[in-house]
Each structure stands twice: as C-alpha cells, then as structure tokens.
Amino acid sequence: MEEGLDSFNPAAEEEVKNILKVLPNKTCSHDAIPTQNRTVVVVVVVVVVVVVVVVVVVAAAAVAERQVSTCSAH
Secondary structure (H helix, E strand, O other): OOOOOOOOOOOOOOHHHHHHHHHHOOOOOOOOOOOHHHHHHHHHHHHHHHHHHHHHHHHHHHHHHHHHHHHHHH
C-alpha cells in the first residue's frame, strides 16, 4: 500500500517536541535568521504583537468613550 499525505498518523505534541530537542542547531550563510537567534526573534515578535494589540484596544476604548460622551451631551 502506498502512503501519501492523505494517509498518516498524527504525532502527539510531546513527540514533536522530543524530536525537535534532539536535532542539532545547524545554520548556514543562507539562513535568514540563524538558529541561535530564532528564540530572541520570536520573543521580540510576540512582545511587539502584544504591544500593538494593547494600543489598539486602548484606542478603541477611547473612541467608544468619546462616542458615549458625545451622545450623552445631546
């Protein structure tokens, strides 16, 4: 029986983590982000996304508050 992408056994999250942990850190001159720097980049991206979300939520709350006060004044 031939196996393809439509027939496979899903891997458990822990199994994938264990496989990734034993892989060596490899890099080459063509890597956009070398392996040793990826964790730092991911953390920075997550922090930036969280900050942007907070700014958007605060701005939306300010706009909503302004609309409520404008409607109350009439």
